[in-house]
Amino acid sequence: MNVTCNEGCQQEFKITALKTDHVEKMPGNVERYYFTCPNCNQEYTSYFLDDSMKEIQQEIKDLRSKGDLKVKQKNKLLKLTRKVSAMNEAHKHTYRKLQQNYG
Numbered sequence: 001m002n003v004t005c006n007e008g009c010q011q012e013f014k015i016t017a018l019k020t021d022h023v024e025k026m027p028g029n030v031e032r033y034y035f036t037c038p039n040c041n042q043e044y045t046s047y048f049l050d051d052s053m054k055e056i057q058q059e060i061k062d063l064r065s066k067g068d069l070k071v072k073q074k075n076k077l078l079k080l081t082r083k084v085s086a087m088n089e090a091h092k093h094t095y096r097k098l099q100q101n102y103g
């Protein structure tokens with residue numbers, strides 16, 4: 001996947017899966033996964049993960065591995081996916097606030 005370093009040097013660079021992923025521990029047992037631009041070291045957050053998100057993601061994984069899902073299960077999957085992404089957004093918000101306060 002090619003990414004443009006739009007907050008840094010404006011150059012394009014390639015992300016090679018998890019190899020470039022770094023993890024930072026945040027307050028409240030939240031982990032921030034991020035990668036950095038190889039040219040200017042600008043950090044980019046991939047996603048956040050906390051304990052309850054891990055649990056939900058396990059549920060999502062279990063549901064997805066089942067293959068043929070009933071309508072009820074499909075709805076649950078959709079609900080869980082939305083929940084995780086909402087939680088991710090909330091962490092993003094918190095992280096931005098932290099950066100503004102201490103950055």
Ligand SMILES: [Zn+2]
Pocket residue numbers: 005008009010011037038039040041042
């Ligand atoms: Zn850069």
